């Protein structure tokens with residue numbers, strides 16, 4: 622069974638910390654982390670409006686701090702889940718030779734019409750993004766437990 626999961630977005634202050642908090646809520650025993658392909662917000666807590674949207678649904682994002690994705694993450698996690706195709710390409714470009722850690726889109730576990738998690742830093746639709754993350758994380762949990 623997959624036990625260590627890394628969520629990756631661009632800034633690590635909106636989508637991937639939200640996904641981290643949602644999965645932790647459902648699966649407190651899994652080792653879960655998140656990272657950004659950029660280093661723009663390293664050390665910062667999740668974006669305020671994202672924290673607030675999460676808190677309204679019972680997800681505590683406040684302890685999280687942004688970090689940048691690194692090639693060593695291929696050794697540290699069983700599954701890496703990107704929020705969009707740009708993230709996925711950046712991650713794959715850092716894959717060390719010989720590592721076969723799967724990198725997938727989070728939306729692979731969600732409704733067929735979704736091919737990326739929209740970035741609420743730009744759309745401002747924090748609840749819409751959380752809706753999609755919740756649906757995809759439920760699909761991920763079903764996949765992990767073989768349901």
Ligand code: 4NP
Pocket residue numbers: 630631632633634635636637661740741742
């Ligand atoms: P995220 O959203 O990738 O979901 O964390 C972003 C947050 C900040 C920026 C871009 C995306 N930014 O340009 O600062």
